[in-house]
Amino acid sequence: MARLLRPETVSQALRLLADGEVGTKLVAGGTAVMLMMRAGLLFPERLVALEHVADLDYVEVEPDAVRLGALTRLRDLERSVPLASALPTLARAIGFVANHRVRNRATIGGCLSEADYASDPPAVLASLGARVRLRSVRGEREVPVTDFLVGYYETVLEHDELLTEVVIPRPGPRVRTTYLKYVSRSAEDRPCVGVAAYVDADESGRTEEVRVAVGAATANPFMLGDVAQMLGGGPLDAGACRAVGEAYERAIEPIGDVRGSSDYRRKVTGRLVARALETTALSGHGNGAFRL
Amino acid sequence: MTALHEVPAEGGGGDVKVPDADGRVPVVLLVNGAPHRVHVRTTEVLLDVLREDLKLVGARNGCGVGMCGACTILRDGRAVSSCLTLAVLCEGADLRTIEGLRGGGGEGGEGGEGGGLSRVQRAFLEHRAFQCSYCTSGFILALEALLAVDSHPTEAAVREAFSGHLCRCGSYSRIMAAARQAAGLPSRGGLARGAVTGGVTGCAPDEEPGR
Incomplete structure (x- = not known):
């Protein structure tokens, strides 16, 4: 025991x-850990509960970045006025996770450390270029979310490391962002496919930077690196949106699970990427x- | 909570609970305002401790994975799934179950039918907002949690608070009618059209772009 x-x-x-x-498991909000223990997937010999760890529950909006303490509950992020005004898409997407009871307990650090592929925040954070701060007695390092999540339920966290903060660069005033969550079973299900888009374009519509992250379809958020290049700096018109969607549809190799087969998800990805853009x-x- | 600082066996710092030979640790749970000393396994969920040790059976075991809402309780005023809550992690928290609700605001406790019940409980009774009632305590506590922070919620907020609460009898329209009454929202008369199709479990319908 x-x-x-x-x-x-x-x-x-x-x-x-x-x-x-060996056998040490960190538990923050506990919703994911409990699910895994109840499913018989996890038999910790030592539970380290972070419930009473002080000073990791905050939203700090700075001129260049937004910092989220790892133990901030999803419900508090969803309802944070500073977060909603700095990063409205992220705040709203966090409100799409599970239901209010889960969000009342689950934390943003736990959400990322669990590395569940079928989750909303990772894709949005990936599209925003977010980083996570990992601390250990050896020191600390900052890792982009896209490098932090390496596989199904797998991160680059070493056994002695703790995710303490999520750092999100603040997009410039021209940037527009969207997250589309497509559910295939019920309104509060995990995403079948989620697409986060980030578009930096000038008034004439010429695109400077375009990022698209597809969540819940692969082990970690799927991004093509050269979307703006694909567009050749040209405007993001309906044809261009469709073309990017088709490029994602060709490139992605989605998982098949209860929320949709691999083939189905591939098709959904193409349409959803185009619609998000x-x-x-x-x-x-x-x-x-x-x-949706 | 009092903490044992400097515990050399565990490398220093924090509070440590080591299970006895039976795999249990002592925990004091504050439930409905009263402290209860229980011995629980470190992997035991709060729902089981409430029902089996404390004989508080208002929280029900439904899906076991936090999706149905039958096991809802209030933890420090917030609705949580007791099936996903480790009992040992609840020390120091203010836990409230449906048994702990009381009439308040000078309206309750007038005796007779519904006496001593909360405003929300009375509204559910008046609207007969249940058939089998398995889900009822969860719905009621979800609404109590909302009303505690927002005494005049919008209908969208009520629906949002009910997301993740399933009624397998399909009493949603009556549940919404009761909730409207308790929340001081205008009634829609009878079995309100749209109460079900708007999706009690699905929150307020989102704007859908590109359609």
Whole structure:
């Protein structure tokens, strides 16, 4: 039966992790850990509960970046006025996770550390170029979310590391962002496919930077690196949106699961990418998140 | 909570609970305002402790994965799924179950039918907002949690608070009628059209772009 440890500071938690004891599991909000324990997938010998760790529950909006403490609950992020005004698409997308009871407990650090592919925040964070701060007694490092998530339920976290903060660069005033969540079973299901789009274009519509991250379809958010190049700096008109969608449809190799077969997801991805770009660039709906 | 600082066996710092030979640790849970000392396995969920140790059976075991809402309780005023909550992690939290609701605001406790019940409970009774009632305590607590922070919620906010609460009897329109009454929203008369199709479980319909 698992021992339970309840550190009260980050450094206490890091010292506990530093001993390298096998079978140690961190638990923050506990929703994911409980699901895995109940499914018989996890048999921790030592639970390190982060419930009482102080000072990791915050939203800090700075001129260049927004910083989210890892133990900030999804519900608090969703309802944070500063976050909603700085990064409305992210705040709204976080409100799409599961239901209010889960969001009342789940934390943003736990959400990322669990690395569930069928989740909304990772794709949005990837499209925004977010980074995570990882701390251990050895020191700390910052890793882009796209490098942090490496596989199904797999991250680059070392056994002695703790995700302490999510850092999101603030987009410039021209940037428009959208997240489209497509669900195939019920309104509060995990996404079948989620698409986050980031478009930086001038008044004439010439695109400077375009990023599209597809979530829930592959092990980690799927991004093609050269979308703006694909467009040749040209305007993001309906034809261009469709072309990018088709490029994603050709390139992605989605997982098949209860929310859709691989083939189905591939087709959904193509349409959803095109629609996300249209919504961002053309429809005037930019900066929002929508459930389909 | 009092913490044991400097615990050398665990490398220093924080509070440590080591299970006894039976795999259990002592925990004090504050439930409906009263402290309860229980011995729980570190992997035990709060729902089981409430029902089996404390005999509070208002929270029901439904899906077991936080999707149906039958096991809803209030933790520090917020609705949570007790099936996804480790009991050992609830020490120091203010836990409230449906059994802990009382009439308030000078309206409750007038005796007779519905006496001592909360405004929300009475509204559910008046509208007969249930058939089998398995989901009822979850719906009621979800609405209580909302009303505690927003005494005049919009209908969209009520629906949002009900997201992730399933009623397998399909009493949604009656549930919404009761909720409208308790929240002081205009009634729609009878079985309101749209109460079901708007999706009680699906929150307020989102704007759909590109359609």
